[in-house]
Amino acid sequence: MSRSTKKDALLQVAERLFYEHGFRGVGLKQIIREANVATMTLYNHFPSKNKLVEEVLKRREERYWSYLDSYIERGLSSPFVLAVEAHCRWLKEHSYKGDMFLRAIEDYAGIDEEIENIAREHKTRLLHYFQQLAQENRVNNPMDLANQLTLLLEGTTSMTTLIGADKAAEYSIAMAKVLFQHTS
Amino acid sequence: MSRSTKKDALLQVAERLFYEHGFRGVGLKQIIREANVATMTLYNHFPSKNKLVEEVLKRREERYWSYLDSYIERGLSSPFVLAVEAHCRWLKEHSYKGDMFLRAIEDYAGIDEEIENIAREHKTRLLHYFQQLAQENRVNNPMDLANQLTLLLEGTTSMTTLIGADKAAEYSIAMAKVLFQHTS
């Protein structure tokens, strides 16, 4: 098994476990065991647990955006509603239990600045995405709509933990339509 | 210093620290030190750390509802908007950094059933509150509105972590009004 597959296995297992049980809830021992890797192989690729967390977050962000992009470019309805739908599908498939980035902010604020920044950047990117979309569509107050849609997505993520992805998506999309209808 | 004040000090300090750094991020040693209490005093009142977590959650829930009730009964505008405003004020004053109950669900799901249940009950109570409010006000689909408002509040809580309580409240209340206007 080549170097890169070992590293990939570590990142994949770490992401799953961190998401499932939280960053502090998972020890390196468990990651190592489930990735079928030796301790020093992990430390060969990542200088510390926190650096592993960083790379997990970066990878997850990439996957999130490529997921969103590929969903949106194939869609027919309003780009706002599409983005909300795409996010809901992401939740259903990969994020049924809260948001990893928000979790990272809460866990590492005041502890590891680098991790906190990576997580916060993911959120500002979401805000910028909606803002740009609003500008392109000549919405009156792009910043307002962007913030409201981001708030909507954050709420959907939390609701998924409480009532499941399907119902959360239903309410979320209904709200997005009302909101969009009201501003356009 | 009487028995009950020691217990209160422990609960108060524990709530602050758990909220600030997460349940796993705070050790009993720190709680004991900041509450000016001996180790055995803590174990005299709480049989374990998890039981302490339980009581902290119960106390926080009581405070949340009495805060909401006292805010709402003095209000003049629509009870839905009032509830959202009250929640926003609670966020600004006591919950600027994510939601403790959601956090408890994520941290203790599959680990401590009792804690998970207490946290989940808090959320279903919120849903029932809105549902009853919707029924009293003869809304067409009470369950739908209740879920949408709960989603809105959850989103506001997350947004508070990202952009601060004031701006989050602004967007949240604007959305609540649109939503309410649309259903009534």
Place this chain on the structure above:
DNA sequence: TTAAAAATAGAAAGGTCGTTCTATATAGTT
């Protein structure tokens, strides 16, 4: 005032954590 109850400091047990170290084995390249 005296007896019971509660709180005290601090050590100790038993565990897990992240990280480092050692010494051996495996793979890939020339």
Place this chain on the structure above:
DNA sequence: AACTATATAGAACGACCTTTCTATTTTTAA
């Protein structure tokens, strides 16, 4: 075939965790 880079298992480290124990002091109430 030999050399270099990587991966291996597993021990060891010091720090921290929750929980228990001990022995002493303080508070409460009859």
